Amino acid sequence: MVSSPIDAGGDILPSQPEFRGRNLALIGRMIWHVIVLGGDRLIRVGVIGAGKMGLSHLAILGAHPDVELVGVCDSLGYLLDVLEKYTGVRKFSDAAHLFDEQPDAVLIATPSASHVALVGEALARGIHVFCEKPLTLSAAESTALADAAANAGLVTQVGYHNRFVGTFREVKRLLDLQAIGRVTHVLAEAYGPVVLRPKGETWRSKRVAGGGALYDYAAHPLDLLCWYLGEPETVTGAVLARDFSAETDDEVYGTLNYAGATSAQLSVNWSDESYRKMTTKMTVWGERGKINADRQELEVYLRDTAEVPEGYRVGWNSVNTTTLTPPVWFYLRGEEYSAQIDHFVRSVAASKSDSSAVARVNDFASAAATDRTIERFLREPSGDDHQRQAEPANHHDRRLFGRARKGHR
Amino acid sequence: MTLDRLLLGDNQFFGVNHMSEERAHRSALRFQDTAAIIEVIDDAVEAGVRSFMCTTHERIAEVADHVRAHPDDYPGFAFLPCLPYAHKYANAVTELGMMGAMRSFLPDEGFVNAALRGGKALAGKDVEGLITLLVDAEMKMFHGLSTPVVFLQNVVVDLLLGLRFDAAFSIFAEHVRSRYGAEPGFITMNLPMALDALERAGVDDPIVCSNMNKLAFRVSGGVQAYDEVLETRVFRPVAMSVFASGAIPPREALEWVSERPQIRSVVFGASTPQHIRSTVQIVEQLWGGVSSR
Incomplete structure (x- = not known):
């Protein structure tokens, strides 16, 4: 058995992989609830964007014992009418009116191009922000938002949920322990069935709205690369290819080069229907071993020269998600979605009570680093302009809502 | 109605495995041909299993066609x-957006268009109509077959x-009861949260299927x-993931279930005759039988 996974931040989640510890975790939560929240002080949260991700977040927030929903804002009136009528949640057609209610925090799950304006407004009003990924479509704007949030002392988080997946967290812990020595190469992959027909009807098929496999799909493995290796010095051999999309990319490949002769290969294809759903895989080669990780499984090969962590042995080690995933109070689609929301809620609560017990995970500064990495795939000198997108897609479509709602994550 | 003790599930046929992408991939390859699925169902029927808890994957429609065409091979x-x-x-x-997707799945296009036109005036009746239309669209493939329980x-x-x-x-x-004469599941x-909600919704003695494992x-x-x-x-519990995708040995897993006599049924996802027979054998030893009919 593998010992308890510890997050890079040190203390973000109850870290008891063994299920005997589950009830202790729940009791611990209750004690934390009483100490930090003072029993009945709920965190007031508003949700902006009621697409697939927005509704999923709304349900998770709705089930969170420490959250009071202020309301939900979207441009689809009939959807909000149904929600209001059947669930009692307040509806807002204008984000400004939701901000006027002075929530402690907002969760933004609108098409990516609208993030920068909404996030900026929330921060200006002193509201903590959870924003779906990517933070913005411009690294400079993401960096500016990160600075603004830091200056205002606000809690920020971006929905890179893979950092809350037990296996991917364990990879980070093993790398921090130098278990496989110096990392020489990483293969970061993501495949899935998102765009399978030429005609796209949602914002996802439009580069100006933040669609495309680079911003909407490759962002996930690139964020994991940033977590594991930091930011690359250069990106070479970038390929942004089209299968079906007329206006944006469906495949992304490239080499990331890091200080210290470490490299990584990115391989992303969101038009691959041989995968039932999005599949993210990370393969890490080190001087003293190798790690294979996906959402469910972790395989670690350690050479006899490795620093063998407690619970591991020389040769192959196989660990699956059951031993690495802490329990959640509410499950919808995967523990990581609940865990990231819980982390955000606890961060906001700690901020309100001037307690600094919660480490930052996926804050705006971290997401801005990911956005800078994304942008390197667009800036690399190109020999074939037809295959590439010339520039980042900011400053085009700043409407707060696209025609369609937020879809795949 | 009485639920059978053992229900054959269908995750194994469609590349779903909660522990391993590789195992999921291998099973997706193996069951690429619907005949391979039917073969496993036949093995289960031969071992005494009578209930197939399945999704509405398009390939299940082919399984349904097969059973419809060979009623004598599938008694009960x-x-x-x-x-x-x-x-x-x-x-x-x-791909299509929220309303585009709905439009593509509903048989009656006029309905969605009316709902869209209605804008803010989407009445309760419409939501009811929407839910029932979606249920009917998915239930079509089981026409003329026995569907005693329909799960959400x-x-x-x-x-x-x-x-x-x-x-x-x-x-x-209400719709599952009135339209299909079936029990809602x-x-x-x-x-725990679901039982509270079902109680608030007035669904009495519900059939509820959830992960229950050692x-x-x-x-x-x-x-x-x-x-x-x-x-x-008060509810009728059906246990799924009792083997935790293979992490718990079958006998140990089922003994744990048998220590909780309230649990009516177990969903299992076997894909080989040996696996089916050994599961059935353990269930017969622990409970005396796999079918209630």
Whole structure:
């Protein structure tokens, strides 16, 4: 058995992989609830964007014992009418009116191009922000938002949920322990069935709205690369290819080069229907071993020269998600979605009570680093302009809502 | 109705494995041909299993066609459909947007157009109509076959739970009863919370399928809360993930279930005759039989 996974931040989640510890975790939560929240002080949260991700977040927030929903804002009136009528949640057609209610925090799950304006407004009003990924479509704007949030002392988080997946967290812990020595190469992959027909009807098929496999799909493995290796010095051999999309990319490949002769290969294809759903895989080669990780499984090969962590042995080690995933109070689609929301809620609560017990995970500064990495795939000198997108897609479509709602994550 | 003790599930046929992408991939390859699925079902029928708890994956429609064409080979065989096939909708929403997806799945286009035109005036009747139309669209493939229980899938149940959309549960229950003469069933990853919602929705003695296993794998709310509701609440529990995708040896897993006599049924996902026979054998030893009919 593998010992308890510890997050890079040190203390973000109850870290008891063994299920005997589950009830202790729940009791611990209750004690934390009483100490930090003072029993009945709920965190007031508003949700902006009621697409697939927005509704999923709304349900998770709705089930969170420490959250009071202020309301939900979207441009689809009939959807909000149904929600209001059947669930009692307040509806807002204008984000400004939701901000006027002075929530402690907002969760933004609108098409990516609208993030920068909404996030900026929330921060200006002193509201903590959870924003779906990517933070913005411009690294400079993401960096500016990160600075603004830091200056205002606000809690920020971006929905890179893979950092809350037990296996991917364990990879980070093993790398921090130098278990496989110096990392020489990483293969970061993501495949899935998102765009399978030429005609796209949602914002996802439009580069100006933040669609495309680079911003909407490759962002996930690139964020994991940033977590594991930091930011690359250069990106070479970038390929942004089209299968079906007329206006944006469906495949992304490239080499990331890091200080210290470490490299990584990115391989992303969101038009691959041989995968039932999005599949993210990370393969890490080190001087003293190798790690294979996906959402469910972790395989670690350690050479006899490795620093063998407690619970591991020389040769192959196989660990699956059951031993690495802490329990959640509410499950919808995967523990990581609940865990990231819980982390955000606890961060906001700690901020309100001037307690600094919660480490930052996926804050705006971290997401801005990911956005800078994304942008390197667009800036690399190109020999074939037809295959590439010339520039980042900011400053085009700043409407707060696209025609369609937020879809795949 | 009485639920059978053992229900054959269908995750193994469609590349679903909660522990391993590789195992999922291998099974997707193996069951690429529907005949391979039917072969496993035939093995199960021969071993005495009579209930097939399945999604509405398009390949299940081929299985349904086969059973319809060979009624004598499947005496007393029942489909327990689980609606909706969520990935189909999720992918469609990504591709077409929320309303575009709905338009593509509903037989009656006029309905969605009317709802869109109505804008803010979407009445309660319309939501009811929408839910029932979606159910009917998915149930078409089982026409003329026995479907004693129709389940609502966990991703939908749990989304509705979080949203506190209780009315959807009663609309679904009422429609399944009146239109199909079937019992409504509910799959959830959040059993204690679901029982509260179903009670609020007025669904009495519900059939509720949830993860129940010795490892407490994906038992949200904790194993103590699950044991407490098993002791105190009136419902018909169906256990899934009892083997935790293979992490618990079959006998140990089923003995754990048998220590909880409230649990009516177990969903299992075998794909070889040996696996089916050994599971049936253990169930017969522990409970005396696999079928209630």
